[in-house]
Amino acid sequence: MNTYSALGLMSGTSLDGLDIAAVEFTNANNNWNYRLKTTETVTYPKSLLTRLQIAVDLSAEEHQILDVDFGKFIGECIYNFKTKHQIKVNFVCSHGHTSHHKPHQGVTKQLGDAASIYKICKIPVINNFRALDVSLGGQGAPLVPIGDQFLFAEYDFCLNLGGISNISYKQRGQRIAFDIGMANMPLNYLAGKFQKEYDKDGEIAFAGKVNTDLLALLNELDYYAQNPPKSLGIEWFQSHFRPVLDAFDCSLEDKMTTVIEHNSYQIFKVISEICKTKTGHKVLITGGGIKNPAFKSSLTKHLERCTEVIIPNKELVDYKEALIFAFMGVLRYRREQNVLASVTGAKRNSSSGDLYGFNS
The missing domain is CATH 3.30.420.40 (ATPase, nucleotide binding domain)
Structure with a gap:
């Protein structure tokens, strides 16, 4: 050994x-x-x-x-x-x-x-x-799938919610992974408008409501229609995502809530499509995003329709990467x-x- x-x-x-x-x-x-x-x-x-x-x-x-x-x-x-x-x-x-x-x-x-x-x-x-x-x-990118393959193979999906959301899974004998979209990056950006580093306990998001027009604009961003392999960086947030947020006229609280719903929906869309052919899937979720109660509530509500959600101990949530x-x-x-x-x-x-x- x-x-x-x-x-x-x-x-x-x-x-x-x-x-x-x-x-x-x-x-x-x-x-x-x-x-x-x-x-x-x-x-x-x-x-x-x-x-x-x-x-x-x-x-x-x-x-x-x-x-x-x-x-x-x-x-x-x-x-x-x-x-x-x-x-x-x-x-x-x-x-x-x-x-x-x-x-x-x-x-x-x-x-x-x-x-x-x-x-x-x-x-x-x-x-x-x-x-x-x-x-x-x-x-x-993403790079962590090699660890998912050797250290966390008991899970059908490994989902990480950092600044960006990324997913890893095995399909037809091969490890597949890619950046799904945004996670904490736009949430922290909006929290900054309140002179906060992040939305502690989801307080800002819980005070807002989903704006369906803004949600539709975010869901129409071209990146989501691209096939993997694909990855994102801060450049895409600055050039594509943030301008939509900044230009839209609604309260910051509603923007926060809408971004969370958008993030959750994009993740659900990816996982539910794969789950169509098989039941009994398990998804391991780590990263700072899952510690946001508003994000966690929205995401689990979506995902529990198609898979079992596993949130591990705090140490693994924080330090898996x-x-x-x-x-x-x-x-x-x-x-x-x-x-x-x-x-x-x-x-x-x-x-x-x-x-x-x-x-x-």
């Missing part, structure tokens, strides 16, 4: 902090198991958060400086985490924070310079998990495939990620 101890780090499009998960993986006869040992989320300092929020619009020089500064921040977080919890790991697996994602142009960038991370934490680093797949003609990036790092260290062409549309599967600080 082989055992690996790794740190997985994830900064999602919701920008609610840096998720850190210390995970132990064991492999026996090609069967993988994991144990979440310690987890923590580090909130971003206001100055860093502001720069991450506008990263897509920075100049090349400003972007490079942010890449290094964010790497230093990650390194400091790792150093503090390992000191506080007295842990030892083989390596760090950092997703970083996506500032640009335009795979059709061959572009994807995750902030968090590996050299800067390593210089502070003194632990070998694996990062830049998306670039190779994009160079092979893939979407570079960080856990899987740790797993992706383990596979990369073993030189095994960790990105699936059936998911991304790339020319082939790949073993993706750059290694820094390892002995040659």
Whole structure:
């Protein structure tokens, strides 16, 4: 049996902090198991958060400086985490924070310079998990389906609600996954209009009602008619989704409620279509979106019409992505495939990620 101890780090499009998960993986006869040992989320300092929020619009020089500064921040977080919890790991697996994602142009960038991370934490680093797949003609996303395949195979669907909603499932012997649409990104944008980082306890959404005209406009966005593989980034929200919200004349509360209904409907539409041919499905839902009571109520009401909804313990809800990036790092260290062409549309599967600080 082989055992690996790794740190997985994830900064999602919701920008609610840096998720850190210390995970132990064991492999026996090609069967993988994991144990979440310690987890923590580090909130971003206001100055860093502001720069991450506008990263897509920075100049090349400003972007490079942010890449290094964010790497230093990650390194400091790792150093503090390992000191506080007295842990030892083989390596760090950092997703970083996506500032640009335009795979059709061959572009994807995750902030968090590996050299800067390593210089502070003194632990070998694996990062830049998306670039190779994009160079092979893939979407570079979603990446977590490899973990769904090996670690969460008992579920028919794995649904994650971060800034963006994405889904993973097995169909005709192949793992399929793609970004369905929006999740927390527009909700946090609207919450910002109330000088709030997010809609705590769904208070804003519960005060509104669904506007059917706005709902129809959102449901008509072209992305939803595209076939997978497909993926989204902040660019699509800024260029397609946000303009519809901003131009529509109704209360902010109604906009919040309507976006939640829109998000839930798009997710239901995808899952119900697959469920037509078989009953008894189970969907595992993780990510910050499911902690919003208004979103949870709307989504479960839709999904319970076609599948059993499984919401795991809070730790897995919060840290599943960080856990899987740790797993992706383990596979990369073993030189095994960790990105699936059936998911991304790339020319082939790949073993993706750059290694820094390892002995040659």
